[in-house]
Amino acid sequence: MTTAAVFGTGSWGTAYAMVLADAGTTVRMWGRRQEMVDQINSGCNQAYLPGVTLPGLITAAADPSEVAAGADIVVLAVPSQTLRANLGEWGSALPTDAAIVSLMKGVELGTTKRMSEVIEEVGEVDPSRIVVVSGPNLAKEIAVKQPAASVVACRDEAAAERVAAACAAPYFRPYTGTDVVGTEIAGAVKNVIALAVGMAEGLGFGDNSKASLITRGLAETMRLGMAIGGEAPTFAGLAGVGDLIATCMSPLSRNHSFGVKLGQGLSVDEVVAQTSQTAEGVKSCTSILDLARKNGVDVPIIEQVHAMIVEGRTAEDVVRALLSRPRKAEVD
Structure with missing residues (x-):
């Protein structure tokens, strides 16, 4: 079974974790605050997705190394302007053979770098392992399993297909592509x-x-x-x-x-x-x-x-x- 680590417990990170779990992927989430970790382990995220029950395949921890250990896919869902600092803090814990998925939609202040470029630079990740997921993804609609589709883009088509297979839930249809930029x-x-x-x-x-x-x-x-x-x-x-x-x-x-x-x-x-x-x-x-x-x-x-x-x-x-x-x- 595919294992995914999701870094970030906001609305879209949590909704995408649900998509992965509903597609049969085992998910571990990282949260900075222990109270958020405890809440996710109890099956909910009231702060961002109130009233939504999380799938049983989702667990959480506050230790980045514990969350990332053995993951086939690592999902980054932190605010875009904090990505560099976060990777500096726990980027070394990311497995060297995992696909690194960006859910972030921003351009870095000061450097004008795209998120994949920050991941490549700070995380020392080869671009062939960096995958971008984007589309009409309003988190609250996806969390209640309304049908949606997205693009899973990566320079390496095989990596894109691997991530797409891991998130192909009954209500979420991923299409692959190679145009990361x-x-x-x-x-x-x-x-x-x-x-x-x-x-x-x-x-x-x-x-x-x-x-x-x-x-x-x-x-x-x-x-x-x-x-x-x-x-x-x-x-x-x-x-x-x-x-x-x-x-x-x-x-x-x-x-x-x-x-x-x-x-x-x-x-x-x-x-x-x-x-x-x-x-x-x-x-x-x-x-x-x-x-x-x-x-x-x-x-x-x-x-x-x-x-x-x-x-x-x-x-x-x-x-x-x-x-x-x-x-x-x-x-x-």
Whole structure:
């Protein structure tokens, strides 16, 4: 039987652990806090997935070495901006022959590295063992076993297939691919576009406005992704437009909900104080914009979200700036 170690006990890490267990994989989870470990061992994660019963194949421990020992697959589900520090703390415990799966959707601040690049650098992991799972994966829907699909991407097709087989649950359909770059960029950028779509909703705009932002946001995502080696079909698939739609439109999306409150006039600090959460797009908009500028890619929506998040520009100013841009052909 395949054994997986899942590092991180948040909503998506726990939901993916459930997927693995329901596919017949034995799962050990790592949690930093003993009370969370005890809760998972009792069959629940009330902090992130209240009311959901965890499969019996899931156990947890606070010792990284205990969790990772003998694992065929290691899943990393920590916040993207903490990955480097976490790997520095317990990366040496990871088995040298395991597939390393990234569930994280972000670009590292300061370095503009994708999560797979951080794993390769800090964890000293060969890229042929690094697998990225991404798609329309709202954790609360998956945790109650609503049907969903995802992309399992790896440079090594055999490694991708091994991970896909381990997470092919009755309600979760994995598709394999080799475009790690495109899959990661799509997963990171959609969080920022979802903030913009949420802002539009918070301002009272309707579906035309939101659909326009989603479509032009996809164009930005493709330009950036392809500039650094991503492949066009990826952005038309589950990791691209699929994840973008789910994140931009669902009230279950933290980035969408955060954007709505910004559009209603709250500041970033006020939203954080009200919700006790920070959306991934808020943290990653700066690094994604830096990556785009480094590669000479035009990303006006991302620029305006960054101006609002970092520079304090109002939602009305952002809309005005986007609508007043010079006209151009839709397809370059």
